[in-house]
Amino acid sequence: MRGDDLIKNLFVATGMDALVEYDAAGTYLGGSLVWASARDFAKFGYLYLRDGVWDGERLLPEGWVDFSRSHPEGPKENVYGAGFWLTTGGADPVPSYQQRDAPPWDSFAAEGHEGQTIFIVPSRDLVIVRLGIMSNEGENWPDLFRWNQTIAGAFPEVTTE
Known part of the structure; x- marks a missing residue:
């Protein structure tokens, strides 16, 4: 998608005031730099x-x-979809911290530079955004994943009646 199309189709339509970085040809690289x-x-x-x-x-x-x-x-242990990290109850996910042992089971997330996350949980009709800086070392990402799961779990499931 060319940069102008991204801004016109998504950012303007949703009212987002975001700055996007492009390559020299004007192509958005995807996955980061927003x-x-x-x-x-x-x-x-x-x-x-x-x-x-x-x-x-x-x-x-x-x-x-x-x-x-x-x-x-590909391999069932891979928990990366098309642009989003998926959470799984399966054995030996990669990365391992995506292993869930509690609901919500349907969450998926954009995970950005040094701990930025957009955590989306359809069953709870919930979006959690975290902007912050943390080291990518040690247990920080597993702890952040569990933090998002814990917050999401505090919200009730959405019922459709």
């Missing part, structure tokens, strides 16, 4: 929580969100 506030990252998470629809308008292709949070065809 500077935004917690509120704007929450809007991005909300877009995924709502299956790519914003204010009744489809901004992401039908099926893209499900694809992006689905396990790849």
Whole structure:
């Protein structure tokens, strides 16, 4: 996706005020280099929580969100989908801290530089954003994952009646 399309299609439509870095050809590299506030990252998470629809308008292709949070065809221990870290109850996930032993089971997350996360939990109708700096060393990422899971678990499951 070219940089101008990304801004027009996603950021303007959702009201995000984000700064995106591009390569010399104007192509967004994906996966990083977006500077935004917690509120704007929450809007991005909300877009995924709502299956790519914003204010009744489809901004992401039908099926893209499900694809992006689905396990790849490769090894079942891999917990990285199309742009999001997935959580799993399976044996020996990579990275190992993504192993869940408690609900919510359906969470998926964008994990950024030194501890930034957008944690999306459809069963709780919840988006948790964390902006902060931490070392990538030691138990910091496993602790952050458990922190997000604990916060999400404090919210009730959404019932559809």
